[in-house]
Amino acid sequence: MLIPGQNKLAEPEIVEVPRFETxxxxxxxxxxxYIAQGDAELATRVAETLESESEVFTKLVEASVVMxxxxxxYKNAQIKQMLAWWAEGSNLDARVADLGLERQTISEGDPNAFPPVPAEMEEDERLRLRYFLAPHAPAAGSRLHYRAEGLTLSDRAKVTVEAPSEGEVVIRYLFEPDSWAAQVKDVKARRTQPGEVTVAVLGREGDGTPSAELLDAERAHFDRDDVRPETDEVIVKAATILPYQIRAVAYIYPGPDSVLTEDAAIDRLQAYADEQHALGGSVEPSWIYHHLHESGAVKIDLLEPLAAISADWDEAPYCSAIEIEVLTL
Structure with a gap:
């Protein structure tokens, strides 16, 4: 299965843009x-004119091709927004609605504050992940089933089926508002022994250690009759956090851009650290070198981490600090 953030998907041929020369x-x-259909002689003269780069008419044609x-x-960008793999914002909201999903509210904000504090909503990448996991939710017992349930929690209907009278079947869908799902950053599950499945939970706050209340909410969710397979005993636990720091000395050529290099490096490395703050995440020194070079460094002395940090399925790397010293050569 393709999973956003883990797999790469080539753009479809429909959004390719032909080369300018073509x-x-x-x-x-x-x-x-077209001109030759009405005037062959004029068409010949036009063809000769178009062969000359100095002609105004040729420049107008080239400008038209650029437009x-x-x-x-622009049209290709619109097409991509119709595909869940690339859709963003409200376009992604409309796409996930096909499966009955909606973006979760992480923090309500405060519209009455001055200035107003906007609500913090679930980011696109997590919503996209839930979209691709949703079709696997009914697959009882699969790893994707457990992950989908752990990420969604009670953000789904509790289904009850009753037969109150002969020839009558009543199916009820009960929805209970719950904000626990918004506090979950990642969930993975593994069969730890026959008849036992362990579910690891990574929270959003701080280093990712979930609160006791959040773990209790996960346990209650997996104890539901319409969630937990009868053959599994589900054990919910907190993810193991692997703390680390990124420390490096970046050398640049003489100039006024040391502050810009430091800011750019910290921004890029923080984004990389946030991306790897997930169950089974991996922090590679080669990627740290890459982001520092992309920020303008021409020489790098990496102090931490010196070796790759490879987390197991129930572990998550967490970057507690980023320290970049910029020196000139």
Whole structure:
């Protein structure tokens, strides 16, 4: 199964933009062929004009091709927003609604404050992940089933089926508002022994250690008749946190950009650390070197971490600090 954030997916051929040279030749040929239908001699003169780069008409044609490419890119961006793998914002909201999902509210905010504090909503990547996991939720006992349930918690209906009278079956869908799911960052499950499944939970707050209340909410959820398979005893536990720091000395050429390099490096490394703060995450020194070089460093002395941090399925790396010293060569 393809999982966002873990797998890479090539863009579909429909959103490819032809090279400028290819479009230009097609544009020229189409123009000449069209003119030739009414005036062959004029078409010949136009073709000769288009071969000269110094002609104003040629420049206008080239500018038209640039506009055509820009229009195609705009249309392609619209097409990608119809696909769940690339959709963002309200476009993703509309896409996940096909499976009855909606974006979770992490923090309500305070509209009455001055200035107003906007609500903090579930980020696109997590909502997209829940979308791709949703079809696997009915697959009782699978790893994807446990992950989907652990991420969603009570953000689904509790289903009861009754037969109050002969020939009558009543199915009820009871929805109970619950904010626990918004506090969950990641969930994974493994069969630890016959008839036993252990579910590891990573929280959003701090280093990811879930609160006792959140773990209790997970246990209550997996104890529901419509969630837990009869064959499994479900054990819910907190994820094991692997703390680390990123410390490095970055060397740049003389100039006024040391502050910019430091800010850019910290931003990029923080984004990388946030991405790997997940169950089974991996922190690779090679990626740290990559982000530092992309930030402008020409030479790097990496102080921490010196070796890769590879977390197990129930562990999550957590970066407690990022310290970058920028020196000139």
């Amino acid at each position: 479009l230009l030749e097609q544009f020229k040929q189409t123009a000449v062929d 055509l490419q820009a229009e195609r890119r």
